[in-house]
Amino acid sequence: MAAVITNGAATNSIAPFHSSPVQDQKKIDQALRTFRCLIADLCEQFNGGHPGGAMGMAAIGIALWKYTMKYSPTNPNYFNRDRFVLSNGHTCLFQYTFLHLVGYPAMAMEQLKSYHSACTNSICPGHPEIEHDGIEVTTGPLGQGIANAVGLAMATKHLGARYNRPGFEIVNNMTWCMIGDACLQEGVALEAIQLAGHWKLNNLVVIYDNNQITCDGSVDLCNTEDINAKMRACGWDVIEVDDGCYDVPALVAALAQARSNNIKPTFINVHTLIGIGSKVAGDAKAHGVAFGAEDVASIKTRFGMDPEQHFIVQDEVYDFFRDAVPRGETFENDWKQLLEQYAKEYPEMHQEFSLRVQGKMTDDWTKILPSKEEFPTIPTASRKSAGLCCNPLASKLHNMMVGTADLTPSVNMAWKGKVDFQNPDLKTTCGINGDYSGRYIHWGIREHAMAAISNGLAAFNKGTILPVTSTFFMFYIYAAPGVRMGALQGLQQIHIATHDSIGTGEDGPTHQPIALAVLYRAMPDILYIRPCDSEETAGAFISALKATSSPTIISLSRQNLEQYPHYSCREKAQKGAYVFVEEEDADVTLLGVGAEMVFAMRTRHLLQEKFQIKARVVSFPCQKLFESQSIEYKRSVLKYQSIPRVVIEAYAVNGWERYADAGFSMSSFGHSLPGAAAYKYFGFDEQIIAPEVAKLVGDVKLNGLDSLRGEFRDLNPIHH
Amino acid sequence: MAAVITNGAATNSIAPFHSSPVQDQKKIDQALRTFRCLIADLCEQFNGGHPGGAMGMAAIGIALWKYTMKYSPTNPNYFNRDRFVLSNGHTCLFQYTFLHLVGYPAMAMEQLKSYHSACTNSICPGHPEIEHDGIEVTTGPLGQGIANAVGLAMATKHLGARYNRPGFEIVNNMTWCMIGDACLQEGVALEAIQLAGHWKLNNLVVIYDNNQITCDGSVDLCNTEDINAKMRACGWDVIEVDDGCYDVPALVAALAQARSNNIKPTFINVHTLIGIGSKVAGDAKAHGVAFGAEDVASIKTRFGMDPEQHFIVQDEVYDFFRDAVPRGETFENDWKQLLEQYAKEYPEMHQEFSLRVQGKMTDDWTKILPSKEEFPTIPTASRKSAGLCCNPLASKLHNMMVGTADLTPSVNMAWKGKVDFQNPDLKTTCGINGDYSGRYIHWGIREHAMAAISNGLAAFNKGTILPVTSTFFMFYIYAAPGVRMGALQGLQQIHIATHDSIGTGEDGPTHQPIALAVLYRAMPDILYIRPCDSEETAGAFISALKATSSPTIISLSRQNLEQYPHYSCREKAQKGAYVFVEEEDADVTLLGVGAEMVFAMRTRHLLQEKFQIKARVVSFPCQKLFESQSIEYKRSVLKYQSIPRVVIEAYAVNGWERYADAGFSMSSFGHSLPGAAAYKYFGFDEQIIAPEVAKLVGDVKLNGLDSLRGEFRDLNPIHH
Structure with missing residues (x-):
């Protein structure tokens, strides 16, 4: 059974200079009333937003920002601060308003009022965004915030294991994650919960705003599990708080107990009432719409505020939170002093640590990558090249x-x-153990959590940790929501996506990606790179390491690929596309991509031998990198004015129409066959491609290039 | 604690004419040995595949196909058969081999031998595929099979609730789902498990091949939860079987107990040894590679088989399974007789039931849709039109x-x-109850499970159930792996994707789709339709209802949209694109798409008024439908030979290059602003669009259309 903490329980707040919530009861009550009326006002002004959750969670917020968390409003990014994550991000007013009350300079009342406004530079978007002070991570759609928090907590454990020394806990912050009923239904959260329990992340505390309401109504419409038992089964400790709307002492005690947990992550199941004080309290109607002027007035009357006045925060309430700034500065100064001592005791470790705090690499990576000459020249799978x-x-x-x-x-x-x-x-049973300083992560079969937790790792302090994830490319469709959030936040990461085409083979169509590359090519702020051999794979890593403000997917073959040491070039590959084989008076440009470069090269050869057609070949590993090149460079590569361009790739062709006039591609899902046979089955064979290209070239010679333009041609005659 | 069933326990097999596994012990042992050697041979021949799991699960297979499941090899699709789902689909040889042994005519030994071969018409792909006899669903990547099984079990409950009458249980089949360690880590499975427990699907049995091995090694590398406690917390009953490799009587007893569970779904935790009999038994090496000739020989020696002989199934083993065919025919005949009686007693219900068994609609849907005249003419959100x-x-x-x-x-x-x-x-607390005959599903906040379970609903018997899912379009990135599997299987479904552009507004960039449409446009065998008003929304529904072999996504606006009763047309919309406003001697064609049609129409107007430029407008709700039109039709709509075409859509433009020469689109993630302000912020405003189009038209007049071609132009001058 859960330890139920009720009013009057121990109030062992973590810092002695904190006042006690029991002594502060009157001030707390006033702050609660003020907070709740302010939330109602903020939603009412533009007739929208999510008031109910924020109002219900007010006491939790006081327990966190007043009595529990270590943070510094005047330096929101001090390294060893506690991290707070709002997984139920729609309740963002909860966080914004506390940031305001405790004195984050950027979060002025005018900013709060910009919530849901047409103000284009508001720092109060509808869901919290990492760009703004006090926001650790853009949690986005539900469920991912828990995973992000797991990543943040991992980062602390990992850095602490590497850098802490006896008496020098230079990295020991907590991660506090607020969630709602919805987060506990999303698979990504359930994956992350398993992992946090497995890893025994005792520095992670998940606070469950258990109001039993979602958009559709009461949670028992779709979830009737025993959540406490489930969390325990997943390796968490559970604390339950009965009156989460008012009992700040109990909340503070629960948070303190969680902080002092030496063994497991803690799940605090806090019972609250959504939209408390409103006429729709406890109802789904309190979730996602403003209450209406009448109800807002009624709320204020009920809470002893003047219904005629809006956006009121009394001086007493500001006073109540005023210790947050000096307390934060003390936290930070204490940490800085500790770090200074550490620098004296452990100068080398301190130097490395400093580099990482600055987001710099601990070594010069440019000298580590193998040179072209060091790669095997025999056919090599690019997944192997990636390992090299x-x-x-x-x-x-x-x-x-x-x-x-x-x-x-x-x-x-x-x-x-x-x-x-x-x-x-x-x-472990298989004899492979480890510790928190280890840097190889067994994510299990949890692609979405892998990506979303990696976002937390990368967000801990930009550049301190560079997460590299890996799985089959097809499974990055499971990870896509997390990969997207990494891109949206500009978090550097490298996603190693192997088995990236129908060359995947026998596993069949369920495992062969066809359309997925198009998603990642279209997605803003992420690089999707398909290198054609080892040298281009090195180029892909260089691009990924240089892209400090975006994730990169490196898309790799299962099967062995021809190596092109005479043609491929890591420097040129970083331009996204480059001339692979030039040809004077060429009749056609073939765009070769990744694992399918071999078909472009063989087609070129056969065109020459059998059709007396001259083909130049362009290698095209990355559309996004190519787009950022100058127009002159692009024209020199694509020669669009003079000869037709044909792309050869075993994916859906969508998007290649920008660079090509015709394509040899896939128009269906794949087929379970050995990789080479799968290619053949779908027409990827120079004996089939070359005649189609020859026909195209013939047409162009007859009718002119312009006859072709504006109507993309699908050349693959094979349809299954 | 779990009820541990061990050798010698009760053997209450479900059909009296089954022999008893205790009596059959000798035959069982021979079958186990034969089966395991055969699996080793089948993987060895092409040096690949997944032998270990199948070998470990052999006894489970005997318990299922010999003593438990109701199925008919000679009519694999008889309606009331038990459904078997292999969620750990890589162990497909397990299923294929049992289908062979029990006499599915299509599954000859030659077919088994085609596993991992270059045979293009093999019915033994690397993962099971629904097209083939005895395969209920294409489970694909891990985790989804459990969700599919939940859908199949729901279908039974639902149809039974509607059609069964006292003494006439015409739909009462069980669903048996095999899973491995990996499935219990995937979020989609964890979501589905919650729902099955919530719905108390007592006709669902999940059999966990608990071998504690995944690719990386022992499961405790990444999962150390108490799975039995967790399943119970999720509302499941748990049975544990200690010796899952040999103890067929215990397995049969567990399955029988699960079948007779009147209250909850059952989780059978079966302890097995991966690759049993091989030298790498119990090791990750047994998972996904052939054992090598030496070990295969050793396996055979250990199991008393001749190492020199391959693919051996003794007559005694075939004999052992020979009762499966007549038993299956008896099952089916009994059911047919019951149905005949039912037809007499309940002729009307029988008629409706028959329609559904045939996959026909229960009413003429063409007459149900509102006519154009019935739609409101005031601006209406297309999500509202979809409701209408x-x-x-x-x-x-x-x-x-x-x-x-x-x-x-x-x-x-x-x-x-x-x-x-x-x-x-x-x-429920909120007073909305229901029963299994209900047809409105509260999926909770579980998008991936929603899609994957819907695949099970649709796969139960094609056409019997037409699942309609719904959520914000952005969240279909969570659902994407399941939506894709629906497309791959050709399962008719309708996905209602609302809030489909930056018009989503205040929720911000995390909730505003930019690249996702490109994925679904590129994905084979699925329709992605963005209607521009109510009339086109009706057209989208007609397309979706006609598409009996593919899912359809109908992509809808949050915000109110202008209605175009004089231009929009449900019949023409079904062609994917059509001339919305024709114009003689037009200078440019504007492609208007979905919620952004308003900008095309306003731009047309402003071009005329301010720039004396004549624009025709094409409405383009669906690329896939348009692709299937005749070349003549396509040319008549796009007029590609004569005037430039500009697409206007607030998405990444990738793929539109096929139909347009220039685009006004999004090149970044969105922004948290009220919908109208968000559009304006990103340049979606005729005052910005029209001058850019005018410039393009001017260029074309000066330099000719061909000057434009081959180099797509991005017209949006606004970049944030």
Whole structure:
């Protein structure tokens, strides 16, 4: 049974200079009333927003920002601050308003009032965004915030394990994550909960705003599980708080107990009433709409405020929170002093730590990547090439945390001497143990959590940790919501996506990606790179390492690929596309992409031999990188004015129409066959491609290039 | 504690004419040995595949196909058969081999041998595919199979609730779902498990092949939860079987106990040894590679088989399974007789039931949709239009099961008089109850499970149930893996995707889709339709209802849209694109899409007024439908030979290059602003668009159309 903490329980707040919530009861009551009326006003002004949850959670907020969390409003990014994550991001007014009350300078009342306004530079968007002070991570759609919080808590454990020394806990912050009923239904959260329990992240506290209401009505419409029992089964400790709307002492005690948990992550199940004080309290109507002027007036009357006055925060309430700024500065100064001592005691570790705090790499990666000459010249799977690039990087660069969604034998990301990130008490059956300083992560078969937790790792302090995820490319459709949030936040990460085409083979159409590349090519602020051989794979890693403000997907083959040491070039590959084989008086440009470059090269050869057609070849690993080149460069590569361009790729062609006049591509899902046979089955064979290209070239010679333009041609004659 | 069933326990097999596994012990042992050697051989021949799991699960297979499941090899699709789902689909040889042994005519030994071969018409792909006899659903990537099984079990409950009468249980089949360690880590499975427990699907049995091995090694590398406690917390009963590799009587008893569970779904935790008999038994190496000739020989020696002989199934083993065919025919005949009696007793219900068994609609939907005249002419959100179309359909057509991922107030899918699909014992706090005959589904905040379970509903018997899912379009990125599997299987479904552009507004960039449409436009075998008003929304529903072999996404606005009764046309909309406003001697064609049609129409007007430029407008709700039109039709709509074409859509433009020479689109993520302000912020305003189009038209007049071609122009001058 859960330890139920009720009013009057112990109030062992974590810092002695905190006042006690029992002594503060009157001030707390006033703050609660003020907060709730303010939320109602803020939603009412533009007749929208999510008031109910924020109002219900007010007491939790006081317990957190007044009595529990270590943060510094005047330096929101001080390194060892506690991290707060709002997984139920629609209740963002909850967070914004507390940031205002405790004195984050940027969060003025005028900013609060810009919530849901047409103000284009508001720092109060409808869901919290990492760009703004006091926001640790853009949680976005429901469920991911828990995963982000797991990542933040991992980062602390990992950095602490590497840098802390006896008496020098230079990284020991807590992560506090607020969630609602919805988050506990999303699969990504359930995956992350398993992992946090497995890793015994005792520095992670999830606070469940248990109001039993979602948009559709009461939660028992769709969820009747025993959540406390479930969390315990997942390796969490559980505390229950009965009166989460008012009982700040009980909340403070629960949070303190959670902070002092030495063994497990803590789940605090807090019972609240959504929209407390309004006429729709406890109803789904309190969730996502303003209450209406009449109800707002009634709320204020009920809470002893003047219904005629709006956006009122009494001086007493500001006074109540005024200790937050000096307290935060003390936290930060204490930490700085500790760090100074640490620098004297452990100068080398301090130097490394400083680099990482600044977001710098711990070693010069440019010197670590293998040279072209070091790669094998025999046909090599690009997933193997990726290992040849990434393994030496990962072994040297302490920033890198590399993991896989249970495909260690397939993705080649495990380097010699790797240590697993694991709870140090764990002794695994298979004899591979680890500790928190380990940098190899067994994500299990949890692609979405892998991406969303990696966002937390990367967001801990930009550049301190560079997460590398890996799985089959097809499974990045599971991870897509998390990968997208990484892009939206501009978080540097490298996603190693192997088995990236129908060359995946026998696993069949369920595992062969066709349309997914188009998603990532169209997605803003992410690079999707398909290298054609080892040298281009090195180029892809360079692009990824240079892209400090965006994630990169490196898309790799399962099967062995021809190597093109005479043509491929890591520098040129970073331009997204480049001339691979030039040809004077060429009749056609073939765009070769990634694993399908071999078909472009063979087609070129056959066109020459059999059709006396001259083809030049362009390698096109990354559309996004190419788009950022100058128009002159683009024209020199594509020669669009003079000869037709044909793209060859075993994906849906959508989007290639920008660069090509015709395409040899896939128009259906794949088929379970050995990789080479799968290619053949779908017409990827120079004996089939070359005649189609020849026909196209013939048409153009007859009718002119313009006859072709404006109407993209699908050349693949094979349809299944 | 789990009820541990061990050898010698009760053997209450479900059909009296079954022999008893205790009596059959010798035959069972021989079958186990034979089966395991055969699996090893089948993987060895092409040096690949997944042998270990199948070998470990052999005894489970005997318990299922010999002693438990109701099925008929000679009529694999008889309606009331038990459904078997292989969620750990990589172990497909397990299923294929049992289908062979029990006499599915299509599954000859030659077919088994085609596993992993280059045979293009093999019915033994690397993961099971629904097209083939005995395969109920294409489970695909891990985790989804459990969700599919939940859908199949729901279908039984639902149809039984509607059609069964006292003494006439015409739909009462069980669903048996095999899973591995991985499935219990995937979020989609965890979502589905919650729902199955909530709905008390006592006809669902999940059999957990608990071998504690995944690709990376032992499961405790990444999962150390107490799974039995967790399943119980989710509302499941748990049975544990200690010796899952040999103890067929215990397995049969567990399955029988599960079948007779009147209250809850059952989770059977079966302890097995992966790759049993091989030298790598119990090791990750047994998972996904062939054992090598030496080990295969050793396996055979250990199991008393001749190492020199391959693919051996002794007559005694075939004999052992020979009762499956007559037994299956008896099952089917009994059911047919019952149905004949039912037809006499309940002729009307029988008639309706027969229609559904045939996959036919229970009413003529063409007459139910509102006419153009019945739609409001004032600006109307297309999500509202969708309600106006779907609500009357859903209220009349018993095939339709409509649900939402907790967005009932937003998606307008709830019709008057709807009854919820719920366990009939449930009394919800908010006073909305239901029963299994209900056709409105509260999926909770579980988008991936919504899609994957809907695949199970649709796969139960094609056409019997038409699932309609709904949520915000952005959240279909969570659902994408399931939506894709629906497309891959050709399952008719309608996905109602509301809030489909930056018009979503205040929720911000995290909720505003930019790149997602491109994924669904590129994905094979699915329609993605963006109607521009109510009339086109009706057209979208007609397309979706006609598309009996593919899912359809109808993509709808949050905000009110202008209605174009003089231009829009449901019949023409079904062609994917059509001339919306024709114009003689037009200078430019504007492609208007969905919610952004208003900008095309206003731009047309402003071009005429201010720039004396004549623009024709094409409405383009669906690329896939347009692609299937004749070349003549396409040319008549796009007039590609004569004037430039400009697409206007607030998405990433990728793919529109096929139909347009220039685009006014989005190149970044969105922004939190009220919908109208968000459009303006990103340049979607005729005052900004028209001058850009005018410039383009001017260029073309000066330099000719060909000067434009081959180099797509992005017209939007606004970049944030």
